[in-house]
Amino acid sequence: xxxxxxxxxxxxxxxxxxxxxxxxxxxxxxxxxxxxxxxxxxxxxxxxxxxxxxxxxxxxxxxxxxxxxxxxxxxxxxxxxxxxxxxxxxxxxxxxxxxxxxxxxxxxxxxxxxxxxxxxxxxxxxxxxxxxxxxxxxxxxxxxxxxxxxxxxxxxxxxxxxxxxxxxxxxxxxxxxxxxxxxxxxxxxxxxxxxxxxxxxxxxxxxxxxxxxxxxxxxxxxxxxxxxxxxxxxxxxxxxxxxxxxxxxxxxxxxxxxxxxxxxxxxxxxxxxxxxxxxxxxxxxxxxxxxxxxxxxxxxxxxxxxxxxxxxxxxxxxxxxxxxxxxxxxxxxxxxxxxxxxxxxxxxxxxxxxxxxxxxxxxxxxxxxxxxxxxxxxxxxxxxxxxxxxxxxxxxxxxxxxxxxxxxxxxxxxxxxxxxxxxxxxxxxxxxxxxxxxxxxxxxxxxxxxxxxxxxxxxxxxxxxxxxxxxxxxxxxxxxxxxxxxxxxxxxxxxxxxxxxxxxxxxxxxxxxxxxxxxxxxxxxxxxxxxxxxxxxxxxxxxxxx
Numbered sequence: 001x002x003x004x005x006x007x008x009x010x011x012x013x014x015x016x017x018x019x020x021x022x023x024x025x026x027x028x029x030x031x032x033x034x035x036x037x038x039x040x041x042x043x044x045x046x047x048x049x050x051x052x053x054x055x056x057x058x059x060x061x062x063x064x065x066x067x068x069x070x071x072x073x074x075x076x077x078x079x080x081x082x083x084x085x086x087x088x089x090x091x092x093x094x095x096x097x098x099x100x101x102x103x104x105x106x107x108x109x110x111x112x113x114x115x116x117x118x119x120x121x122x123x124x125x126x127x128x129x130x131x132x133x134x135x136x137x138x139x140x141x142x143x144x145x146x147x148x149x150x151x152x153x154x155x156x157x158x159x160x161x162x163x164x165x166x167x168x169x170x171x172x173x174x175x176x177x178x179x180x181x182x183x184x185x186x187x188x189x190x191x192x193x194x195x196x197x198x199x200x201x202x203x204x205x206x207x208x209x210x211x212x213x214x215x216x217x218x219x220x221x222x223x224x225x226x227x228x229x230x231x232x233x234x235x236x237x238x239x240x241x242x243x244x245x246x247x248x249x250x251x252x253x254x255x256x257x258x259x260x261x262x263x264x265x266x267x268x269x270x271x272x273x274x275x276x277x278x279x280x281x282x283x284x285x286x287x288x289x290x291x292x293x294x295x296x297x298x299x300x301x302x303x304x305x306x307x308x309x310x311x312x313x314x315x316x317x318x319x320x321x322x323x324x325x326x327x328x329x330x331x332x333x334x335x336x337x338x339x340x341x342x343x344x345x346x347x348x349x350x351x352x353x354x355x356x357x358x359x360x361x362x363x364x365x366x367x368x369x370x371x372x373x374x375x376x377x378x379x380x381x382x383x384x385x386x387x388x389x390x391x392x393x394x395x396x397x398x399x400x401x402x403x404x405x406x407x408x409x410x411x412x413x414x415x416x417x418x419x420x421x422x423x424x425x426x427x428x429x430x431x432x433x434x435x436x437x438x439x440x441x442x443x444x445x446x447x448x449x450x451x452x453x454x455x456x457x458x459x460x461x462x463x464x465x466x467x468x469x470x471x472x473x474x475x476x477x478x479x480x481x482x483x484x485x486x487x488x489x490x491x492x493x494x495x496x497x498x499x500x501x502x503x504x505x506x507x508x509x510x511x512x513x514x515x516x517x518x519x520x521x522x523x524x525x526x527x528x529x530x531x532x533x534x535x536x537x538x539x540x541x542x543x544x545x546x
Contacts, residue, residue: 020222021047026082041246052223054233057243058469063226105135108183112195114175118167125163135186150181173204194226201333201496206540272470274477274503285323288490294318294353314340316514327491329505336511338494342460378451382463384443388435395431424449441472460492498541
């Protein structure tokens, strides 16, 4: 059966009572410098009442553009052709009045990063009440009661006491629950969830997926779920549409897609998972980093005199050792102290307790001593776009550390930049470009090159793959393994993605609320965890593979 025939069978009659959204031959392009750049090319799918359909694919495949086009949220540069029918009503070319009535009322959105969607200047009550007033005319006490009901429905504890809170006072999981409450406020028929769990810890991710499933069944919702993670999609979707370069290359029931994928690209996505184990470290490998009962306590100060009334124990007694060529995976939920521990080891924040680098206690170092240390200890961050200056070329970004540390003559630096770019899989002729001209995976390679050009001995990797597509994650893991093997690097690998941690790490440290709850050899932790908390993390991370 051809793809067109398959779509025809799946679609049936567009006026059928069970069809909520019917997309046919959708084409989307964007005007740019007198040309129209294609983004979506003849996409067709439908969503039945009470059904969850997932759009999956890598960044740039057209998933989000397709979803946003449903209620014309693409901006004036978009050129849309084809048919999008919501409950029989044509959305392509629809009047502004009709679209205003449907947006947030019949069709609601949940986005990936709630902090960019919630207004930081408005309380939760104010933000939720706006939609209720606009679409339902609810104000005052009636609106407040509905808001409390919604927050309770999505699992916000003691919701009445949180009405005056601002978004920054909530955790990531709580903010996403508020976004879901806002999306449900007016009883929509269709919920469009665009990467709603990507930025969350694995345990919170599992909770949000369970919540969405529960709400779908209880409210009779239909859902369009957008993700690059097929593991997540398997847990929530009834049907899957796989997108590549603006085209749906395969679609069908979820179990069929996973059990017998027909398209090569689908198979590649399913196989895109870091595998294998870290290579053994020689017994005589040098101990590069060591801590003993390290503490990072932040004072809680109150009153006009800023009197200390207690402490936040961000790290409360961490003891570790990492050898040359070895990776210590540091895992735990947001707020567990993972990044704080790494920053303390790098002497970027104050701490208490010995920190040994190559046998020397650096805890009391300052000034010139610390400056020399910086060359030997480098860091790669989660979001390369946020850590790379948009005003500097790639050459300037990668070579910056050479100038700061007085490494090599300026005439030799370009060759060093060229060499390291080649080593991390980038073409040296790209060195005159700027960060916005690169993909997410390429930007992370630039960040790795910037750290590696100084030939450090220790590298902190703070969530270096969590913002990347699954296939790109595999590439970055392979790159890091190769660099570690070649240069004998010690890695402190911080992540909430336990699949990547398992592929990278020799040792594991599990943290919770500043405490080390378990640590040991990676194989032991993954195969026979002694802590209930670790078992919960593993269950949440690998549930989709069971």
